Amino acid sequence: MSDDSTPKKATVGTEEDGPELVRFDRVTKRFGTHTVLDSLEMTVYSGKHVTLIGPSGSGKTTILRLLMTLLKPDEGTIKVGDAYLTHEEKNGKLVPAGEKHCREVRKNIGMVFQQFNLFPNMKVLRNITEAPVHVLGLDKGAAEERARGLLDLVGLTQHIDKYPSQLSGGQQQRVAIARALAMRPQVLLLDEVTSALDPELVAGVLDVLRDIAHTTDITMLIVTHEMNFARDISDCVMMFDQGRVIEFGTPEKIFSEPENDRTREFLSAVL
C-alpha cells in the first residue's frame, strides 16, 4: 500500500529514451486559498505519452494550462527541455520571465482544447497556416503544403476551404489537432478533446490521435476519460487526487492492479 499523504515524484521514461523534456519542480498553484496543485514533481522524458486521470477538480487541466503558460505557478519551476518556462536565468538567479522568453519556450508546446477554439473568422487552411507563417516565419507556400499534409493525416482534405462553422464537432477537433501539429511542437497537450463531441464522432478523433501517437515521436500529455484509448497509447498513467500524483505506472499496472484505494474507486466508477 502506498502512503496517500506523501506526494509522489512522478518520472516517466529514463535517459535512454532521450532528453528530459518536461519537468515540474515542486510546482504549487493556488486559486485564492484553494491549493490546486501541491508541490508537484513530475518529469517526462522525450517521446513519452502520459495520461492524467483522476476525479474532476483534481488539477489535471491546471497542469496542462501551466505548461501552456495560460496560468502561472505560485511556487516552483517548470522546465521544457533546457529552458525554464516562466522564469529566466539572469546572473545565475531565477527571475520571472518576460513575455518574449515565454513565447519562445512555448513554441515547443501545442495544445488541443475541449472546445476546439478554432478561429471562426478563418477558413480551415488559414487556421492551420496562421501560426506557422506569423510565428515560425514560414512562407505561405511552405505553410500551405504543411497544412495540406496535416489535413490529409486527419482526413479532412476536402474541407480545406470551409469555415469551422460548416464542420461537425469531430471535424473541427481534427482541424484543431492539425493546427497544433503544424507548429511541430515537441509536446502536445490534449485536454479532454473528445468530451464536447457527440458520441458517434469520438472514435474518428481518437483514431487520428492513435495514429499520431504511433507514427510520430511527439511527447503527449493527455487528459481523457476514454480509458481504452489511454490504455492503447500511454506509456504511463498518472492518477491525481487533490493536486497530487497518488499513483502512476504503466496502463497495464494502473488499470489491472492499482495499488491505491482511491485509484481503484475512481476506476471502478469510470470503467
Next chain:
Amino acid sequence: MNNWSWEYVRDILPDLLQGLWITVQATLYGSLVAFALGLVWALLLRSPSRWVTWPVSIVVEFVRNTPLLVQLFFLFFVLPGWGLTFPPLATGVIGLGLHYSTYTAEVYRAGIDGVPEGQWEAATALSLPRRRTWTSVILPQAFRRVVPALGNYVIAMFKDTPMLAAITVAEMLFRANSIGATTFDYMEPITVVGVLFVVISYPTSLALRALERRLVR
C-alpha cells in the same frame, strides 16, 4: 395659416438637396472619425498601465457627458482664439466624430469582451504575437459583433447633424432656415427637411437590420 404649396417646394428642393449632400458628407466623415477614434479609445482603455487608462477614461467620460452642441461651439468659437481655425464643415465632422467616438469606444469594448476567452487561449497556445492576435483573431470577430451597434450610431449621428447649423454649416436645416427667413414661410422648407431625414434614415435602419440578421448567422 397658409396653404401647402407644391410649387414652393419645387423651388426650394434643389437647395435643400444640396444641403442633404452636406448632411450626408458630415455623417460619413464623422462616422469614419468616430469609428477610428473609438477603436483607439477602446484599445487604450485596455492598456495594463493606469497612466494610460486614467487620462483616457477621463477624456472619454468628459466628452460623452457634455452636450454635442457645447462641444461644437467650443471647437468653432473658442479654438480659433487659440489659433486653430477650421472651416465649418471640418469643425462639424471633428465635433461629431469626437462626440460619437465615446459611444463607439463602448461598442468596441463590448465587442472585444464578447470574443470568447478560448480564442485568446488558442492564440497563446500557438504563440501568436500580441499584435497578430489582435489583428487577425480578436478584432475581426469583434467587428462582426459591433456592426449593428455602430450602424445605429451612424443613424443617430445623421439625425444630430442639424446641430451643425449652429456653426454655420450649410446643411439642410441651415438652408431651410435661410429660406424661411427670406420668404417668411417656414412650413414647406422645414417639413421637407423632416421628410428627407425619414427618407434616408428609415431605409438605412431597415438595411441595417437585414445586415444584422446576416452577420448573426
